[in-house]
Amino acid sequence: MTDRIYSKKMTEIMAQFIKHTAIHLPDDVMSKLGELYEAEDNPRALQIYDVMLENLRLAEEMERPICQDTGFMQFLIKCGSEFPLLGDLEEVLKEALAEATEETPLRLNVVETFSEENTGTNMGPGAPTVWWEIMPGRDNCEIYVYPAGGGSSMPGASAVLTPSQGYEGAEAFVLERVLEKGPNACPPLLVGVGLGNSSETAALNAKRALLMSVDSVNEDEGAALMEKRLEKALNESGIGPQGLGGKNTVYGVNVVDTARHPACMGVAVATGCWVHRRGHICFDRDLNWKSDTHKDFNY
Ligand code: SF4
Incomplete structure (x- = not known):
């Protein structure tokens, strides 16, 4: 695979993963929500949990984000120094975010700090946030996706x-x-x-x-x-x-x-919040991937 084809493939997977995390809660949060529901005996709280569960069901059925606030995108990257796309990753994530913003769609949540003008792209100076950890000698890459709601x-x-x-x-x-x-x-x-x-x-x-x-x-x-x-x-x-x-x-x-x-x-x-949409996906050097937060993610 050429570098261009490689980065295009990773961009597509990441765009779909970002979209998926906007629509589906991670597996552990889903089961914790179920546990809290089972443990609850306050009628009003039970009613709220019912609404939350119905919200999640409809989001899945209609393929729409769980919440209208689809967040300000933050990524934590733990990347091996030998991962082939190390130098391209920020660009890959920005392109993936642009695709996911259009396709999902994600709300436009990025404004210039002082002018308060919406950038219209979900990107801007320092947006999305990207935190890096380089893992010397390794050739895989882990990416945490976190759309932080206001x-x-x-x-x-x-x-x-x-x-x-x-x-x-x-x-x-x-x-x-x-x-x-x-x-x-x-x-x-x-x-x-x-x-x-x-x-x-x-x-x-x-x-x-x-x-x-x-x-x-x-x-x-x-x-x-x-x-x-x-x-x-x-x-x-x-x-x-x-x-x-x-x-x-x-x-x-x-x-x-x-x-x-x-x-x-x-x-x-x-x-x-209750819509705790964190996603975690791991790539090997050939871009085979696995997600431990969203086992149903399929691309
Ligand atoms: S706090 Fe969470 S559930 Fe509430 S509006 Fe923000 S993103 Fe949505």
Whole structure:
């Protein structure tokens, strides 16, 4: 295959995958939604879950996006240094986004920051967001697709705490933020918590946490305990689905942490709404692909 044919093939697969993630929730979110529905006994919350499930059924049947806010596209790329299309990837993703925007269709959600003019293409300076991780010596490529909705991004925040505030301070920061802003972000939410050396490392860790499965558990005992405590506290808040009361408020809480300076601790929170449309697709060097978030994706 020539480079041109290679990149065209990858563009087509990615365009279809972006479209698919706008229409179908990931498998783990679907089954978590079912679990929350089964566990619920509040009649109003049950009614809301019924509407959500009907919404998902209709989106699938009509091949239309699950929500009118189809998000601002963010990609996290983990690419091997030997992957043949390494240098072309950003262009591939932009072309794929352009195709998906037209075909799905996706709402035009990108505006210039100061003029507030809509770019009309779902692209602009720094849009889509692309975060890179290069994996030396490997020849495969993983791409996370995350259309960040406006409402679901609103609770996001980061701060740097003093050591005396400790992990309790980090939990209090997350709780305060989610309890204040979460009801407007269309719960049940997936809450991503990032810990790191500074506000920006913590913020990126919080986004990484959102891209993990809703049931993932941090391997570190302390971090796993923080996930459990936050999940319990948020569920006990009674905010419930769509903020109208109910047994559960979150799909889960994921913590991602990286090492830090002993004198400070960055903490950040990022949230995904009930329409938590994250997608994950892995390519080998011949562009054979597999998705662990959407096993029904077929192209
Ligand atoms: S928060 Fe989520 S479900 Fe609510 S409008 Fe935004 S994208 Fe849609």
